[in-house]
Amino acid sequence: MNLRIPGPTPVPENVLKIMSKQMINHRGREFGQLLVDITDNLKTLFQTKNDIIIYTCSGTGGMEAAVVNTLSPKDKVLAVSIGVFGERFAQIAETYGADVTRLNFDYGTAADPDAVSKALEKDPQIKAVLLTHNETSTGVTNDLAALSAAVKKYDKLLLVDAISSLGCMDLQVDGWRCDVVVTGSQKGWMSPPGVAMLSFSPKAWEAIEQSKMPKFYFDAKKAKSYLEKNQTPWTPVISTFYALGVSLDMMVKEGLDSIFARHTKMAERTRAGIKSLGLTLFADPACASSTITSVKVPDDVDGVKLVKIMEDKYDTIIAGGQVDLTGKIFRVGHLGYVAEADIDKVIDALRLTLPQAKSTG
Amino acid sequence: MNLRIPGPTPVPENVLKIMSKQMINHRGREFGQLLVDITDNLKTLFQTKNDIIIYTCSGTGGMEAAVVNTLSPKDKVLAVSIGVFGERFAQIAETYGADVTRLNFDYGTAADPDAVSKALEKDPQIKAVLLTHNETSTGVTNDLAALSAAVKKYDKLLLVDAISSLGCMDLQVDGWRCDVVVTGSQKGWMSPPGVAMLSFSPKAWEAIEQSKMPKFYFDAKKAKSYLEKNQTPWTPVISTFYALGVSLDMMVKEGLDSIFARHTKMAERTRAGIKSLGLTLFADPACASSTITSVKVPDDVDGVKLVKIMEDKYDTIIAGGQVDLTGKIFRVGHLGYVAEADIDKVIDALRLTLPQAKSTG
Numbered sequence: 001m002n003l004r005i006p007g008p009t010p011v012p013e014n015v016l017k018i019m020s021k022q023m024i025n026h027r028g029r030e031f032g033q034l035l036v037d038i039t040d041n042l043k044t045l046f047q048t049k050n051d052i053i054i055y056t057c058s059g060t061g062g063m064e065a066a067v068v069n070t071l072s073p074k075d076k077v078l079a080v081s082i083g084v085f086g087e088r089f090a091q092i093a094e095t096y097g098a099d100v101t102r103l104n105f106d107y108g109t110a111a112d113p114d115a116v117s118k119a120l121e122k123d124p125q126i127k128a129v130l131l132t133h134n135e136t137s138t139g140v141t142n143d144l145a146a147l148s149a150a151v152k153k154y155d156k157l158l159l160v161d162a163i164s165s166l167g168c169m170d171l172q173v174d175g176w177r178c179d180v181v182v183t184g185s186q187k188g189w190m191s192p193p194g195v196a197m198l199s200f201s202p203k204a205w206e207a208i209e210q211s212k213m214p215k216f217y218f219d220a221k222k223a224k225s226y227l228e229k230n231q232t233p234w235t236p237v238i239s240t241f242y243a244l245g246v247s248l249d250m251m252v253k254e255g256l257d258s259i260f261a262r263h264t265k266m267a268e269r270t271r272a273g274i275k276s277l278g279l280t281l282f283a284d285p286a287c288a289s290s291t292i293t294s295v296k297v298p299d300d301v302d303g304v305k306l307v308k309i310m311e312d313k314y315d316t317i318i319a320g321g322q323v324d325l326t327g328k329i330f331r332v333g334h335l336g337y338v339a340e341a342d343i344d345k346v347i348d349a350l351r352l353t354l355p356q357a358k359s360t361g
Numbered sequence: 362m363n364l365r366i367p368g369p370t371p372v373p374e375n376v377l378k379i380m381s382k383q384m385i386n387h388r389g390r391e392f393g394q395l396l397v398d399i400t401d402n403l404k405t406l407f408q409t410k411n412d413i414i415i416y417t418c419s420g421t422g423g424m425e426a427a428v429v430n431t432l433s434p435k436d437k438v439l440a441v442s443i444g445v446f447g448e449r450f451a452q453i454a455e456t457y458g459a460d461v462t463r464l465n466f467d468y469g470t471a472a473d474p475d476a477v478s479k480a481l482e483k484d485p486q487i488k489a490v491l492l493t494h495n496e497t498s499t500g501v502t503n504d505l506a507a508l509s510a511a512v513k514k515y516d517k518l519l520l521v522d523a524i525s526s527l528g529c530m531d532l533q534v535d536g537w538r539c540d541v542v543v544t545g546s547q548k549g550w551m552s553p554p555g556v557a558m559l560s561f562s563p564k565a566w567e568a569i570e571q572s573k574m575p576k577f578y579f580d581a582k583k584a585k586s587y588l589e590k591n592q593t594p595w596t597p598v599i600s601t602f603y604a605l606g607v608s609l610d611m612m613v614k615e616g617l618d619s620i621f622a623r624h625t626k627m628a629e630r631t632r633a634g635i636k637s638l639g640l641t642l643f644a645d646p647a648c649a650s651s652t653i654t655s656v657k658v659p660d661d662v663d664g665v666k667l668v669k670i671m672e673d674k675y676d677t678i679i680a681g682g683q684v685d686l687t688g689k690i691f692r693v694g695h696l697g698y699v700a701e702a703d704i705d706k707v708i709d710a711l712r713l714t715l716p717q718a719k720s721t722g
Contacts, residue, residue, distance in 0.1 A: 001383070003386065005386055006387075007596065008385070008386075008596065008599060009384065009385060010384060011384055012385060014383045016383060017381055017603050019380040019381050019600055020375070020377045020378055020380050020381045021559070022362070022371060022377060023364060023369040023370065023371060023372055023547070023553060023554075024369070024678075025364065025366055025369075025678045026369060026554070027366075028672070028678065054421055056417070056418055056422070056554070056598075057417055057418055057422070057554060057578060057595075058417055058578075058595035058596040058597070059595070059596065060577070060578055060594075060596075061417070061418070061578040061595065064578045091577070092577045094574070095575050095577045096575045097575065109593050121700070152381075152559075164440070182717075184596070186384070186596055192384060192598070192599055192600045193384075193387075193417070193596045193597065193598050193599055194417060194600070194601065211581035211680070213575075214452045214456050214457045214458065214574075214575065215423055215456070216421070216425050216452070216456045216457075217418060217419075217422040217425045217579075218540070233421075233546055234418075234419035234420070234422065235368065235419040235420065235421075235422040235554045236370065236419070236554065237417075237553070237554050237555035237598055237601065238392070238553055238554055238555075239380055239553045239600055239601070240555065240598065240600070249413040259464070284636060289663040311389070312593060315388045317389065318383075339382075345534060345586060
């Protein structure tokens with residue numbers, strides 16, 4: 001099977017192997033050391049000195065943890081959205097009573113830092129900005145450095161969904177002054193799902209002290225107090241921690257520059273292959289993601305049928321479009337553990353599938 | 362290693378083996394079928410026709426899901442507590458703004474159904490009752506059938522923490538009219554941590570329609586809508602689902618009667634062994650748990666040192682006391698995948714450890 005969705009992503013054999021390790025005491029020394037090692041490696045890969053908190057949940061759970069720990073009901077929040085996951089971040093904040101102003105950009109394009117500046121200029125009451133680094137639903141990467149500069153010019157709290165970017169493309173958590181950054185084990189981290197990983201800056205901890213949104217499972221202060229004794233407050237998903245113990249070591253050994261270059265190369269290979277088939281890329285090339293490529297479904301092709309034939313006949317799992325983009329685009333993931341041959345197989349399978357997926361047929 | 366804490370519990374070899382299976386699309390047919398199979402098996406093992414919702418989180422996350430989906434801020438709630446986990450359930454409800462009345466019983470004893478009746482008689486405004494089936498911190502099992510009868514005489518919503526009992530001892534979810542029941546994969550289910558499993562009765566779904574506590578990640582209505590297409594709303598911890606696919610099949614094949622009898626036998630063997638060492642059981646024998654045995658630390662023994670020597674010298678991992686019981690009791694888990702030899706090894710190790718763990722030494 002060629003699993004080419006934007007997560008869960010394929011896991012290397014040596015990482016899969018450790019998943020079969022027997023359970024241990026999550027309050028014992030062996031787990032404590034594993035937690036320390038994972039946290040240290042994550043700091044390197046997040047390019048940060050900030051605290052890292054690890055939750056047993058999906059990426060969406062991690063987004064909720066970012067919101068409920070730092071905000072209070074009625075807080076004014078600017079939600080910058082370029083797709084489904086930007087909208088999800090806004091909805092989480094609204095669910096917990098934040099007063100959310102949306103700044104939406106067309107699907108397939110990136111957020112404009114000037115527009116963010118203007119929105120913050122216009123409403124000085126805004127306390128925090130929600131940003132997506134890489135929008136998984138459209139295959140667009142925002143210019144987080146420029147967006148952060150706009151946010152920090154007004155000294156706002158910056159919460160970043162980097163679920164499908166961190167560990168794959170440059171994200172300088174400290175350099176770009178990101179207060180909370182969220183990612184998930186099943187994306188670029190070459191591990192199975194089950195874990196969300198968040199960094200919290202000193203400014204985030206100040207916000208946490210003021211925060212009045214209710215939280216128990218996701219309580220970052222409690223997590224931090226347990227981290228001081230090398231534990232998690234609640235029983236962690238031990239096997240996914242085993243996996244991260246191996247995969248993060250691999251990543252630190254490879255080094256960030258090599259990881260970033262590898263992802264750029266895979267993205268270029270994917271886009272070149274797509275174009276060679278006469279297909280049109282959905283995302284503006286200026287902001288096309290190095291982890292996910294989105295492709296327009298041609299007018300005479302049934303997008304849902306295309307995804308199904310790719311799986312049934314060619315054992316190649318790609319993703320369709322989500323929500324408003326259902327049937328209009330398809331998406332190819334190339335993050336984490338992926339080789340050139342995996343990309344070439346997708347292109348070959350697409351070449352064979354396209355004539356069989358006509359919308360009239 | 363003899364892992365004899367009350368969870369994570371040891372996982373059988375064939376279940377560990379499936380944990381190394383490669384990732385699949387969580388929105389594809391293979392995962393959909395796995396979710397259907399797990400849910401069907403859980404209905405058998407929960408003895409229920411109610412809906413089962415599976416979350417990627419710990420048992421505490423499952424307790425939070427039970428509360429936030431069915432209650433509203435200011436709702437009056439009776440929290441019946443016989444230990445640390447009963448108190449945790451109360452704290453979760455308070456965190457989300459419920460008006461919690463506590464009915465606490467001495468640690469080591471069970472809750473009195475008559476006292477529950479009186480509390481409900483006294484305050485007709487109470488909407489829901491929070492109950493612990495098996496209190497992991499003290500090794501006491503409540504008489505849930507009798508407690509439920511008291512709660513249902515007043516037609517209250519009944520939320521049950523059965524994290525360390527379900528799948529080990531008799532719990533008739535439908536027969537005892539339990540509206541929400543919570544358990545976790547790492548307890549009696551012979552699987553690694555990462556998954557909480559909850560049943561919701563028709564009365565629970567009515568409460569869910571009225572509930573105003575905020576929730577996003579734990580939203581049961583959203584989970585139910587995705588379950589209808591054999592999916593979870595957010596990326597699930599696929600590997601733990603693989604494990605449950607195997608372990609629940611084993612459990613259904615074994616049958617509930619055999620599972621319950623096996624746990625009773627292990628508990629009796631543990632208690633007999635403990636007594637043979639001249640030690641005193643902490644829990645009232647009338648309500649001693651069949652999954653966890655709590656033991657008083659003798660006056661001349663250092664309880665913390667005892668747990669440490671058991672691990673360091675005899676590779677036997679038992680649990681100490683929690684919160685107020687730290688150093689005063691120790692606990693032996695005998696739930697899930699456990700054989701007589703595992704129990705005997707604990708007793709042998711204790712026999713050797715006790716003289717070395719004197720509080721003066």
